[in-house]
Amino acid sequence: xxxxxxxPQTYALSxxxxxxxxxxEFTANEANTIGNWLVLVGDYLLAYAGQxxxxxxxxxxxxxxxxxxxNQDQMxxxxxxLKKMECExxxxxxxxx
Numbered sequence: 001x002x003x004x005x006x007x008p009q010t011y012a013l014s015x016x017x018x019x020x021x022x023x024x025e026f027t028a029n030e031a032n033t034i035g036n037w038l039v040l041v042g043d044y045l046l047a048y049a050g051q052x053x054x055x056x057x058x059x060x061x062x063x064x065x066x067x068x069x070x071n072q073d074q075m076x077x078x079x080x081x082l083k084k085m086e087c088e089x090x091x092x093x094x095x096x097x
Contacts, residue, residue: 003011023031 026034
């Protein structure tokens with residue numbers, strides 16, 4: 001799996017070393033073109049991952065809101081049931097008096 005599970009500093013340093021090793025092989029224009037292409041690939045990955053994170057975050061928020069609404073509905077049901085029981089208790093008290 002890429003990237004490997006290695007220390008973040010080692011991972012970043014490896015990119016620096018690869019750049020330093022391969023850069024003498026290219027002219028300035030070639031290095032510029034390759035560098036811009038690599039930046040574009042990185043920008044694409046960032047935009048792609050960002051959109052996925054946004055969609056997943058919205059989905060999770062919607063699930064939480066749905067869960068909260070269900071909890072609120074359940075609470076309302078319980079409150080109404082308690083009020084009905086309270087009324088029944090009051091009615092029973094009146095009958096017994």
